[in-house]
Amino acid sequence: MGWFKDLLGTSNWQTSAPTPEVAGGPLGLAQGKAIRFDSTLGLLLDGSTSVQVPDAQAIWSAGWIDLGQSNKLHRYYLNNEDFWVQIHVTGDDQVESVTLFNYLNYVTVNSDAELQRLAGPNSLIGLPSYTHDGVVFTREWGTEQGQTELVPLTEQVINPDESYTIEHHSMLYARDTGLTDRRELLLFSVEQDEEGTVSLSTSLGISLYTTDLSTI
Numbered sequence: 001m002g003w004f005k006d007l008l009g010t011s012n013w014q015t016s017a018p019t020p021e022v023a024g025g026p027l028g029l030a031q032g033k034a035i036r037f038d039s040t041l042g043l044l045l046d047g048s049t050s051v052q053v054p055d056a057q058a059i060w061s062a063g064w065i066d067l068g069q070s071n072k073l074h075r076y077y078l079n080n081e082d083f084w085v086q087i088h089v090t091g092d093d094q095v096e097s098v099t100l101f102n103y104l105n106y107v108t109v110n111s112d113a114e115l116q117r118l119a120g121p122n123s124l125i126g127l128p129s130y131t132h133d134g135v136v137f138t139r140e141w142g143t144e145q146g147q148t149e150l151v152p153l154t155e156q157v158i159n160p161d162e163s164y165t166i167e168h169h170s171m172l173y174a175r176d177t178g179l180t181d182r183r184e185l186l187l188f189s190v191e192q193d194e195e196g197t198v199s200l201s202t203s204l205g206i207s208l209y210t211t212d213l214s215t216i
Contacts, residue, residue, distance in 0.1 A: 025074045026087045026095050027210060031062035031158055034216040035078065035085060037100075041212050048177040049184045050133070051102050051206040054083045056216060061159035063166070075155065084203070085213070098213070099185060101205040109198040115190065118200050119150065119169075125188050126150060130173045132204075137173035137186045150190060167192045182207045 029035065036056040045051060057078035065073040074087045082103050088096045109115045119125050126147040130137050142148025150169035157164055173186040185205040192198045 025062065025064075025076075026089050026093055027098070027213070028215040029059065029062075029074070029076050029085070029087070031059050031076075032160070034058045035076070036214050036216050038212045041208075044179070045182075045206060048179050048182070049204075049206050051100060051184065051204055052082075053100065054078065054080055057083065061157055063155045063157040065153050065155045065168075067153075073153075073155075075157075077157075077159075086205070095210060098208040098210060099205040100208055100213075101185075101187065101203040103201060104204050105200075105202040107200050109190070109200055115198060115200075119188065119190050121147065125171050130186060132186055135175065135184075137175045137184075140172040140174050140185075142171075150188075164194050166194075177206070181209070 034056055037053050042053040045053065057080050059076045060079050060081075061077045063073075063075040063077070065075070067073065070091050072089050072093075074089065075084060076086075077084045084101050084103070086097075086099045086101065088098075090096050107118070109118060116122050124130055126139070126142070126149065128139050128145065130139070139148070141151050148171075150171050153168040153170055155166045155168060157166060168189045168191055170187060170189040172188075174183050177184050183206070185207070187201075187203045187205060189201045189203075190198065191201060
């Protein structure tokens with residue numbers, strides 16, 4: 001259904017990146033490096049999105065997801081745990097989209113009943129639209145008229161202390177902000193770690209240009 005191309009935002013990028021490796025990923029980002037955002041970005045976004053732009057931050061951990069068909073996601077989790085950056089690449093690591101996310105909520109799920117209530121058939125996640133803080137977002141994945149299933153994704157993560165795997169079941173919503181090529185994204189993800197702990201994370205993101213950030 002073409003969801004690779006729309007996985008997290010628009011596909012406007014024309015910047016090539018090196019082969020993704022632990023030591024150096026797209027746009028030079030990697031665990032142990034730091035990200036600096038353009039100083040005018042916060043002012044530009046003000047009034048169009050509630051996504052906050054952090055000060056320069058070190059990257060604490062890095063994750064990657066192989067989507068198949070030469071599509072990959074690289075995720076960079078910052079020292080300030082409220083923020084993370086995702087880069088979608090295709091083919092020879094052509095950068096397709098860059099997204100800055102703010103974590104809105106992160107809750108541990110203690111039972112199957114709670115999971116069904118929060119992210120299952122008894123929830124609003126997976127329906128064609130979702131209203132967050134009075135703003136309506138449209139579902140990006142799935143073509144069903146009613147509720148659709150969450151998308152499974154497997155993420156490999158490294159940080160200075162360990163490496164591990166997280167299983168995700170995710171759903172993405174989006175809306176136009178009125179700014180050119182900048183969409184606001186609402187991502188829900190049911191996550192299970194290697195120890196079997198299940199949680200539900202909610203993240204709000206904004207599409208970035210490659211020139212909006214740099215490494216330090």
